[in-house]
Amino acid sequence: xxxxxxxxxxxxxxxxxxxxxxxxxxxxxxxxxxxxxxxxxxxxxxxxxxxxxxxxxxxxxxxxxxxxxxxxxxxxxxxxxxxxxxxxxxxxxxxxxxxxxxxxxxxxxxxxxxxxxxxxxxxxxxxxxxxxxxxxxxxxxxxxxxxxxxxxxxxxxxxxxxxxxxxxxxxxxxxxxxxxxxxxxxxxxxxxxxxxxxxxxxxxxxxxxxxxxxxxxxxxxxxxxxxxxxxxxxxxxxxxxxxxxxxxxxxxxxxxxxxxxxxxxxxxxxxxxxxxxxxxxxxxxxxxxxxxxxxxxxxxxxxxxxxxxxxxxxxxxxxxxxx
Amino acid sequence: xxxxxxxxxxxxxxxxxxxxxxxxxxxxxxxxxxxxxxxxxxxxxxxxxxxxxxxxxxxxxxxxxxxxxxxxxxxxxxxxxxxxxxxxxxxxxxxxxxxxxxxxxxxxxxxxxxxxxxxxxxxxxxxxxxxxxxxxxxxxxxxxxxxxxxxxxxxxxxxxxxxxxxxxxxxxxxxxxxxxxxxxxxxxxxxxxxxxxxxxxxxxxxxxxxxxxxxxxxxxxxxxxxxxxxxxxxxxxxxxxxxxxxxxxxxxxxxxxxxxxxxxxxxxxxxxxxxxxxxxxxxxxxxxxxxxxxxxxxxxxxxxxxxxxxxxxxxxxxxxxxx
Numbered sequence: 001x002x003x004x005x006x007x008x009x010x011x012x013x014x015x016x017x018x019x020x021x022x023x024x025x026x027x028x029x030x031x032x033x034x035x036x037x038x039x040x041x042x043x044x045x046x047x048x049x050x051x052x053x054x055x056x057x058x059x060x061x062x063x064x065x066x067x068x069x070x071x072x073x074x075x076x077x078x079x080x081x082x083x084x085x086x087x088x089x090x091x092x093x094x095x096x097x098x099x100x101x102x103x104x105x106x107x108x109x110x111x112x113x114x115x116x117x118x119x120x121x122x123x124x125x126x127x128x129x130x131x132x133x134x135x136x137x138x139x140x141x142x143x144x145x146x147x148x149x150x151x152x153x154x155x156x157x158x159x160x161x162x163x164x165x166x167x168x169x170x171x172x173x174x175x176x177x178x179x180x181x182x183x184x185x186x187x188x189x190x191x192x193x194x195x196x197x198x199x200x201x202x203x204x205x206x207x208x209x210x211x212x213x214x215x216x217x218x219x220x221x222x223x224x225x226x227x228x229x230x231x232x233x234x235x236x237x238x239x240x241x242x243x244x245x246x247x248x249x250x251x252x253x254x255x256x257x258x259x260x261x262x263x264x265x266x267x268x269x270x271x272x273x274x275x276x277x278x279x280x281x282x283x284x285x286x287x288x289x290x291x292x293x294x295x296x297x298x299x300x301x302x303x304x305x306x307x308x309x310x311x312x313x314x315x316x317x318x319x320x321x322x323x
Numbered sequence: 324x325x326x327x328x329x330x331x332x333x334x335x336x337x338x339x340x341x342x343x344x345x346x347x348x349x350x351x352x353x354x355x356x357x358x359x360x361x362x363x364x365x366x367x368x369x370x371x372x373x374x375x376x377x378x379x380x381x382x383x384x385x386x387x388x389x390x391x392x393x394x395x396x397x398x399x400x401x402x403x404x405x406x407x408x409x410x411x412x413x414x415x416x417x418x419x420x421x422x423x424x425x426x427x428x429x430x431x432x433x434x435x436x437x438x439x440x441x442x443x444x445x446x447x448x449x450x451x452x453x454x455x456x457x458x459x460x461x462x463x464x465x466x467x468x469x470x471x472x473x474x475x476x477x478x479x480x481x482x483x484x485x486x487x488x489x490x491x492x493x494x495x496x497x498x499x500x501x502x503x504x505x506x507x508x509x510x511x512x513x514x515x516x517x518x519x520x521x522x523x524x525x526x527x528x529x530x531x532x533x534x535x536x537x538x539x540x541x542x543x544x545x546x547x548x549x550x551x552x553x554x555x556x557x558x559x560x561x562x563x564x565x566x567x568x569x570x571x572x573x574x575x576x577x578x579x580x581x582x583x584x585x586x587x588x589x590x591x592x593x594x595x596x597x598x599x600x601x602x603x604x605x606x607x608x609x610x611x612x613x614x615x616x617x618x619x620x621x622x623x624x625x626x627x628x629x630x631x632x633x634x635x636x637x638x639x640x641x642x643x644x645x646x
Contacts, residue, residue, distance in 0.1 A: 034391060035391045038391060039623075042389055042521060043523060043524070067392065068358045068361060068408065068631075069390065069393065069401055069405060071404075071411065076415060079423075081393075085392075198367060200364070277601070297602070298635075307625050309629075316521070
């Protein structure tokens with residue numbers, strides 16, 4: 001018959017080209033995945049991206065001032081430009097979550113939540129990382145009711161109000177700076193006596209009169225009526241607790257990689273990060289990884305982009321060598 | 324006396340702040356060096372760039388269409404934007420050549436042709452790579468008189484004329500494509516029967532009616548009166564030679580790293596490339612490297628930029644750990 005199995009699957013799964021074999025499936029649509037796509041298609045590879053959020057975490061960055069070529073650009077704008085570039089090259093970006101991967105019959109099979117299974121000859125994992133939870137009472141209850149993991153997304157809701165930022169790294173100080181131009185007061189709460197952030201950010205924070213540093217204080221509870229009204233912190237040395245009245249709590253204590261679906265498929269480190277070599281190769285032949293989800297310790301947009309390009313060129317070399 | 328030794332040196336050497344100790348001296352002003360500078364200064368490090376050409380080889384690229392964030396941008400424009408970004412952050416770019424480096428009294432000392440010696444606690448080598456010479460008769464004689472290593476710089480001189488491009492990799496096909504929109508005819512000469520370039524470029528070349536592919540032909544001489552008038556090629560199989568009338572010859576056969584001054588200081592590979600690990604560390608503590616001059620095989624602007632950021636963050640970690 002003229003009907004191929006591919007056509008059947010296409011009909012059965014409502015539009016997803018499941019029977020097609022891609023050269024490369026790229027999991028993740030942040031800077032690493034988008035750049036990998038640019039390099040795949042320019043190398044003549046048939047590629048598709050599956051990702052939950054176009055732009056990934058970078059899309060949530062207020063202002064990116066260290067991406068070479070732009071003195072200052074909103075994360076959302078930068079990643080939108082990258083996504084447009086990718087789509088103009090003819091690469092589809094499927095908005096879906098990958099729930100499983102396996103190698104079978106010489107192909108990689110990528111199972112998604114809604115779009116069925118995608119098959120490919122090489123795989124690029126650019127799954128990024130997600131905000132880490134603080135784990136205090138009230139955090140889950142008040143999520144979206146004053147508790148936020150994204151200053152840029154939710155900051156404008158707190159214009160003229162008092163907010164807290166929890167954390168001491170670059171993302172926490174970035175968030176505090178962003179919020180300080182919107183909120184009345186920003187309490188910057190950090191367990192240690194010193195910030196881990198780079199000096200440039202610490203200096204900037206010192207220069208903002210409405211950022212109040214609460215060092216050596218550990219958050220213990222977030223509370224309120226229906227919306228957040230306060231955060232309780234405990235002095236790490238004295239154990240004394242105090243309630244600080246705030247309408248918003250921004251939690252910026254690092255990121256976690258959602259790589260459980262990769263366990264046993266490629267080597268992960270103790271933090272769930274994908275182990276890669278210098279050319280973005282994982283422990284499994286034909287599988288490459290790039291960006292914040294990998295063991296490269298520096299989580300920066302330009303580094304993720306560079307690694308994405310490397311992963312694509314390594315995938316190209318791998319596929320070429322197999323003929 | 325109030326006169327410091329620093330001031331004395333400053334006067335003696337005509338403006339160069341030789342006695343000052345930088346946290347980081349960055350050698351090279353291409354995308355890797357410029358990005359390293361952005362990350363150094365944002366990390367609170369006192370840095371200076373020494374380089375011969377601002378923008379490096381990337382500045383000579385006609386159109387860069389694979390740098391994420393710009394669908395299409397002239398290499399010169401992209402690198403100018405990066406250099407402006409660096410200078411706005413307060414980093415000086417010294418236009419000079421580095422002729423020697425050594426480690427002495429716990430410092431790195433960087434000797435330049437004209438600006439004396441720069442001293443630093445960490446060193447980033449982003450020296451890039453330069454066009455490789457073909458080595459045929461007439462090449463040196465007619466350099467700048469029709470022989471060129473930069474299609475973008477010199478292409479416009481050959482508007483409506485016949486030119487040759489020698490090479491079979493990405494840069495050769497890039498050059499042929501660029502020239503085909505200016506020149507009457509572009510002869511694309513390659514020793515092998517197949518191009519090494521990526522498929523996207525080969526397809527593009529196939530689509531240009533005024534690019535004539537001469538495969539399996541080896542250039543043997545470039546000649547003319549005062550300016551280039553012809554290139555002689557030899558058929559690799561038959562040995563038959565023919566003269567092709569051209570006004571320009573663009574040589575695009577790869578790049579060489581000018582790393583002789585680093586021999587014995589850091590490990591180099593057989594091509595003179597600086598051996599680096601995943602975090603851009605060289606074989607010598609406190610010395611980092613990034614970009615086209617390193618053993619990372621993919622020579623791309625976004626990769627060089629990403630590696631530059633890594634080198635700077637590794638330098639920051641190194642300096643922080645030393646206190």
